Amino acid sequence: MSVYVGVPMWLFGRMVMCHMVADSEEEMDAMAVRLGIRRWKQLPKREQGVAGLAHYDIAKSKRAQAVKLGAIALDAVGEEAEVLWRLAEAKDARRGK
Numbered sequence: 001m002s003v004y005v006g007v008p009m010w011l012f013g014r015m016v017m018c019h020m021v022a023d024s025e026e027e028m029d030a031m032a033v034r035l036g037i038r039r040w041k042q043l044p045k046r047e048q049g050v051a052g053l054a055h056y057d058i059a060k061s062k063r064a065q066a067v068k069l070g071a072i073a074l075d076a077v078g079e080e081a082e083v084l085w086r087l088a089e090a091k092d093a094r095r096g097k
Helices: 025-035 060-068 077-094
Strands: 003-005 010-012 015-022 055-059
Touching: 003 025, 003 060, 010 055, 015 025, 015 060, 015 077, 025 055, 025 060, 055 060
Parallel strands: none
Antiparallel strands: 003 015, 010 015, 015 055
């Protein structure tokens, strides 16, 4: 099981944000607790595909901390997209879609 942190690219005020996802929500939530961001979980907006993934939007500073704690840094947009689609497909398969 792994936690992944994406490419920082979205502005939120003066912060640059990225996604944090994982092979399981439990593992992702455990990392969020370690980072002190548990209350910032983003729930799925749709049932299927990438929009159906729970995730956290985290600042670059939290991304660096997550990597120190063992998260896998995704340093290219294509690499992040591959991981997101793989996780979405696995979730859809578990749900029989």
